[in-house]
Amino acid sequence: xxxxxxxxxxxxxxxxxxxxxxxxxxxxxxxxxxxxxxxxxxxxxxxxxxxxxxxxxxxxxxxxxxxxxxxxxxxxxxxxxxxxxxxxxxxxxxxxxxxxxxxxxxxxxxxxxxxxxxxxxxxxxxxxxxxxxxxxxxxxxxxxxxxxxxxxxxxxxxxxxxxxxxxxxxxxxxxxxxxxxxxxxxxxxxxxxxxxxxxxxxxxxxxxxxxxxxxxxxxxxxxxxxxxxxxxxxxxxxxxxxxxxxxxxxxxxxxxxxxxxxxxxxxxxxxxxxxxxxxxxxxxxxxxxxxxxxxxxxxxxxxxxxxxxxxxxxxxxxxxxxxxxxxxxxxxxxxxxxxxxxxxxxxxxxxxxxxxxxxxxxxxxxxxxxxxxxxxxxxxxxxxxxxxxxxxxxxxxxxxxxxxxxxxxxxxxxxxxxxxxxxxxxxxxxxxxxxxxxxxxxxxxxxxxxxxxxxxxxxxxxxxxxxxxxxxxxxxxxxxxxxxxxxxxxxxxxxxxxxxxxxxxxxxxxxxxxxxxxxxxxxxxxxxxxxxxxxxxxxxxxxxxxxxxxxxxxxxxxxxxxxxxxxxxxxxxxxxxxxxx
Amino acid sequence: xxxxxxxxxxxxxxxxxxxxxxxxxxxxxxxxxxxxxxxxxxxxxxxxxxxxxxxxxxxxxxxxxxxxxxxxxxxxxxxxxxxxxxxxxxxxxxxxxxxxxxxxxxxxxxxxxxxxxxxxxxxxxxxxxx
Ligand code: SF4
Ligand code: SF4
Ligand code: SF4
Numbered sequence: 001x002x003x004x005x006x007x008x009x010x011x012x013x014x015x016x017x018x019x020x021x022x023x024x025x026x027x028x029x030x031x032x033x034x035x036x037x038x039x040x041x042x043x044x045x046x047x048x049x050x051x052x053x054x055x056x057x058x059x060x061x062x063x064x065x066x067x068x069x070x071x072x073x074x075x076x077x078x079x080x081x082x083x084x085x086x087x088x089x090x091x092x093x094x095x096x097x098x099x100x101x102x103x104x105x106x107x108x109x110x111x112x113x114x115x116x117x118x119x120x121x122x123x124x125x126x127x128x129x130x131x132x133x134x135x136x137x138x139x140x141x142x143x144x145x146x147x148x149x150x151x152x153x154x155x156x157x158x159x160x161x162x163x164x165x166x167x168x169x170x171x172x173x174x175x176x177x178x179x180x181x182x183x184x185x186x187x188x189x190x191x192x193x194x195x196x197x198x199x200x201x202x203x204x205x206x207x208x209x210x211x212x213x214x215x216x217x218x219x220x221x222x223x224x225x226x227x228x229x230x231x232x233x234x235x236x237x238x239x240x241x242x243x244x245x246x247x248x249x250x251x252x253x254x255x256x257x258x259x260x261x262x263x264x265x266x267x268x269x270x271x272x273x274x275x276x277x278x279x280x281x282x283x284x285x286x287x288x289x290x291x292x293x294x295x296x297x298x299x300x301x302x303x304x305x306x307x308x309x310x311x312x313x314x315x316x317x318x319x320x321x322x323x324x325x326x327x328x329x330x331x332x333x334x335x336x337x338x339x340x341x342x343x344x345x346x347x348x349x350x351x352x353x354x355x356x357x358x359x360x361x362x363x364x365x366x367x368x369x370x371x372x373x374x375x376x377x378x379x380x381x382x383x384x385x386x387x388x389x390x391x392x393x394x395x396x397x398x399x400x401x402x403x404x405x406x407x408x409x410x411x412x413x414x415x416x417x418x419x420x421x422x423x424x425x426x427x428x429x430x431x432x433x434x435x436x437x438x439x440x441x442x443x444x445x446x447x448x449x450x451x452x453x454x455x456x457x458x459x460x461x462x463x464x465x466x467x468x469x470x471x472x473x474x475x476x477x478x479x480x481x482x483x484x485x486x487x488x489x490x491x492x493x494x495x496x497x498x499x500x501x502x503x504x505x506x507x508x509x510x511x512x513x514x515x516x517x518x519x520x521x522x523x524x525x526x527x528x529x530x531x532x533x534x535x536x537x538x539x540x541x542x543x544x545x546x547x548x549x550x551x552x553x554x555x556x557x558x559x560x561x562x563x564x565x566x567x568x569x570x571x572x573x574x575x576x577x578x579x580x581x
Numbered sequence: 582x583x584x585x586x587x588x589x590x591x592x593x594x595x596x597x598x599x600x601x602x603x604x605x606x607x608x609x610x611x612x613x614x615x616x617x618x619x620x621x622x623x624x625x626x627x628x629x630x631x632x633x634x635x636x637x638x639x640x641x642x643x644x645x646x647x648x649x650x651x652x653x654x655x656x657x658x659x660x661x662x663x664x665x666x667x668x669x670x671x672x673x674x675x676x677x678x679x680x681x682x683x684x685x686x687x688x689x690x691x692x693x694x695x696x697x698x699x700x701x702x703x704x705x706x707x708x709x710x711x
Contacts, residue, residue, distance in 0.1 A: 002603075067593075067603075068593075068603055070590070098589075098605070101603075102603070102604060102605065155605075155611065156606065179619065204605070205606050206604060207602065207604055207607075207679075207680045208602060208603040208604050209601060209602050209603075210601045210602060210603055213601045216597075217597060217598065220594075224696065233698070237586075283586050284586050284587050285586040285587055286588075287589045288588065288589060288590065288593060290588055290590055290696075290699075292586030292588060292698075292699070294586075313619065
């Protein structure tokens, strides 16, 4: 808690409807965010029970300087992932961090299961357990609207919620935060569903005097200036992350048609430019972020005969255009938005959904599965049928779609086609076929996300391939991001927040840390994560990489399978030494 | 305001500079959506009324003095916390500080305009109307 020497944790028991508050001094050595969340997860996770067992916890945490400096906007969620069975970690922006901060909670731990569908209404002096029976089955959009009308605190409120996919416990169901941000990856939505938890509304309206205004505001201004002066402003605000579609495609790093190709022949039709020219209607920001990278695009839909049209707006960014665009051979920006809409409303992770459907399309072409199972013929570029398939996954329509709802690893266990089931340690791939950095980074990353250590970006910046250097770079970045994520800074601002800036910010609010402290915090967190993974039975050396990665050339040319496994072994060696230290 | 991204930097800096507070609720400018996050952002802030100022007229204790050029200045020692100014302002630009028991009156200092990253807000030069 800012200005206090402890971390304030709100424990919520859905079974009994009881809460408990603990002011934990001991957690300060984890700083906040992912550090505190990892520790709380380690204390409450149940390795002996299924990820969707009601006794598993959901942990949320914000950081030591959340919301009071520019672009420190994220909240971290940790849980046992139903998709991978191991460490679940996901980030979302929106207003959630600000409202937790101004409601006065650094972290929340939610356990148990409500008897009936419920939602939580959290304020600085109360936690309401409320009836959500009538909300069950509603899209994430609809339920947001109803709660907005029911709960007070507009403007100072955050509403996080799941859609039908979360209720049905699709293993990669997402949680929507304030309409346009998500805890997307690894299935937090399913964990909500398993607790009968449809939504949480948080109102933050605390009175919180600034302790040392002069010092604080000086640092605030410096950071504000840095953010608004640097190229991140232009890069992420202008056309946004989709601007990367074009260069990645040109360089042969854009996974296309289930990675049968690394270049999309219609790439220009779904590029950032195209979206900006044809669909973009609005840009938005998470609270406290001057950048505003959220891009909203619009398409027109005929909802009835007789020229009955509506304009539909959905958020889009790079990963969505990859997963529901190039990866499925979708040829126009309008159609990409048409696929994003149901994924969004049903509440699923876009990346996993796209990758799962990519596999299903190829498996269908290879006759591993039949139309009796898929119900509609799947083929690359067929938007209408993909929309149906997305609905079938969310509803677990039949045995086949139930398998799909458990991820591409599970589906290929049953139906075959492992060589083109594009996941790293059971987490579906992100939109970068850039080289060994991406493969190694996603495989060894604590949560198997490309963002654990940014391997895809090492691929794009490393001049000459060198195994030791790559392993070292990924190891160093993984630890550094543990530290950054303990503050929960938006990763787009990671260049603004160098160590000096972080220390200046923390010192100005009375948190006197040193450079060595930051290093130690990063290492402490990484070790705790590795301990949890071990307890959950994760074995780095038994992972299997899909052969497709080595068939289709990458941004850095043809890749060799043996080299990839060698890199994983080298990394494994490294963390064994690290843990023994 | 079409360019507004809803970052709330204006509010956070207003609360910070004028009230030395991290809270959003202490800002004299409020950015809100018209109809949830899918609606447009609008800003609610003192319009700096000239000639006649409804808030000052409603004040029974003379705590709101006319500010040259438009708007009012709060004399905190005269304020009795009756909240009449709050309801008198027809654009709802006066909000109330529950901790201080005083209204939050925009000083027209321009901090919000300096920190708006997308130039949605600006200051205008005005003549003295008093
Ligand atoms: S850059 Fe985008 S995601 Fe990051 S804090 Fe700003 S608006 Fe949110
Ligand atoms: S709250 Fe204070 S300033 Fe407002 S009308 Fe009452 S006395 Fe006047
Ligand atoms: S600072 Fe500007 S862009 Fe941000 S909320 Fe205020 S008016 Fe909108």
